[in-house]
Amino acid sequence: MAVDLQKAIARLKPAQVRTIIDAALRVEPDDFDDLPAPQVMLRGDGWTGVTTTIDGDGYRAVLITAGGRRTSSRTCTVIDPEGATIGAFSADDAARLALATAAGLLVPRLVGTGPITLGVLGAGPLARRTIAELQHALPLGAITIHDPDPTAAAAAAEFGSVVGDAATAVRDARLVLTATNARDPALRADWVAPGASIIALGADRRGRRELDYRLLADAAFVTCDAPLVARVLADDLRECVEEGHLDWQEITPLRDVLIGAADARVTADDLVVAKLIDATPGVLALARAALKL
Numbered sequence: 001m002a003v004d005l006q007k008a009i010a011r012l013k014p015a016q017v018r019t020i021i022d023a024a025l026r027v028e029p030d031d032f033d034d035l036p037a038p039q040v041m042l043r044g045d046g047w048t049g050v051t052t053t054i055d056g057d058g059y060r061a062v063l064i065t066a067g068g069r070r071t072s073s074r075t076c077t078v079i080d081p082e083g084a085t086i087g088a089f090s091a092d093d094a095a096r097l098a099l100a101t102a103a104g105l106l107v108p109r110l111v112g113t114g115p116i117t118l119g120v121l122g123a124g125p126l127a128r129r130t131i132a133e134l135q136h137a138l139p140l141g142a143i144t145i146h147d148p149d150p151t152a153a154a155a156a157a158e159f160g161s162v163v164g165d166a167a168t169a170v171r172d173a174r175l176v177l178t179a180t181n182a183r184d185p186a187l188r189a190d191w192v193a194p195g196a197s198i199i200a201l202g203a204d205r206r207g208r209r210e211l212d213y214r215l216l217a218d219a220a221f222v223t224c225d226a227p228l229v230a231r232v233l234a235d236d237l238r239e240c241v242e243e244g245h246l247d248w249q250e251i252t253p254l255r256d257v258l259i260g261a262a263d264a265r266v267t268a269d270d271l272v273v274a275k276l277i278d279a280t281p282g283v284l285a286l287a288r289a290a291l292k293l
Helices: 005-010 014-025 092-109 125-137 150-156 166-170 213-218 227-233 235-242 254-258 280-291
Strands: 039-043 046-054 060-067 072-079 085-090 116-121 140-146 175-178 197-200 221-224 251-253 272-275
Touching (some): 014 092, 014 280, 046 227, 046 280, 060 280, 072 092, 085 092, 085 280, 092 125, 092 197, 092 254, 116 166, 125 140, 125 150, 140 150, 140 166, 213 235, 221 254, 227 251, 251 254
Parallel strands (some): 116 140, 116 175, 175 197, 197 272, 221 272
Antiparallel strands (some): 039 046, 046 060, 060 072, 072 085
């Protein structure tokens, strides 16, 4: 009998999800040396991206993201070590779950102690799920949110104060979350307070940029969950490197932060940036766990 992986993943409990994603994020990057590079196909406003991952048992996942100017959708195919397809499913919810959980696991290592004000740019499903995860992970204080789409902004109002412009949402926030589909940088350096931590989850395809290059150039620490994927898909990082403001060697793999091999913050005034770009390993880990239910 075929397994509905989308529904099975939805049955995982939050504590299980955090354990699963934490383990997936801690895997040695060298285990993935033979993976194909992300593939990108562009035609007008249409965009398709393909990322692949494999776990230690030889199970593979292929995540396909297809979109247009404003929307996108993800599908995932899970393949066993013998090459047989276990299942294909709509992976929008699973990808959001993987990325939001990763953000929740990471942020305690980026910010200091005490109540933390959160500024949010973007109020779509990914942002809302991530805010909920951050509320679990941290003693959040005030939450301020901006999204130019009134419908999305209204949906996020339960989490905090919705404001009419981006600068107001993030000014003086100790933690900034971006989850936008912006073509031009949504977050400007002169809006960000000294010592802020930035979690960038959007702009996950070519032609999209969330971060002002000055944020990356001035950051004391930049981390990414998948630097090799970022070289292809993350234009805000890729273009900053191409223009000489940053070097790929200066971007620390997120795994090193989680296992304590790298300290993200040295002083209170350090600007810290985290770019999460690849949900594929997390989606595969969630799918495999769901198959055992």
